């Protein structure tokens with residue numbers, strides 16, 4: 001039976017408010033004004049170093065202070081990565097249903113492993129996944145295909161990748177893995193600009209879609 005690998009931020013969890021809160025705590029420590037949720041959301045998807053670089057540019061923070069900004073973000077975010085973070089509607093029954101139908105499940109996210117594991121544990125879904133690949137697991141991050149290949153390798157199966165962003169679509173395309181797009185995440189480009197095999201906006205529709213696709 002096929003494996004299904006999921007992205008995390010903007011796909012399984014709505015984590016942008018928590019990430020924005022930690023960004024703004026780090027900015028306050030550098031005597032900078034807070035950024036809006038929309039602005040921080042637009043920086044999510046390429047991993048923490050890219051997030052902090054974009055925050056620093058938007059806030060006019062010099063290269064010299066970026067390390068302090070990164071440390072401020074890490075200490076605020078890692079203290080509780082589940083703050084203002086929740087599963088999207090219907091995720092839990094969908095994942096349980098997929099497992100019950102015999103699919104193996106994995107995660108491939110650009111979020112570092114430590115907060116990824118904390119989120120999966122505290123939101124009660126850790127036990128559903130056989131492989132978790134974070135932004136610091138492999139030598140490269142998405143859109144490089146290596147982390148996605150690693151997630152499938154760890155499950156010993158091929159399958160489908162489910163994600164929400166340009167980064168995920170590009171990663172799947174480079175890896176030669178079919179991609180299913182969740183349209184309610186943190187994508188910036190129109191749906192038609194992202195290569196995808198299928199798309200969905202409600203988790204209640206995903207199980208039937210994946211069973212058809214994997215048949």
Ligand SMILES: O=C(O)COP(=O)(O)O
Nearest residue numbers: 009045046047109110111
């Ligand atoms: O940018 C991040 O840190 C994580 O984003 P992802 O879970 O969508 O890969």
Ligand SMILES: [Mg+2]
Nearest residue numbers: 007009010164
């Ligand atoms: Mg994402």
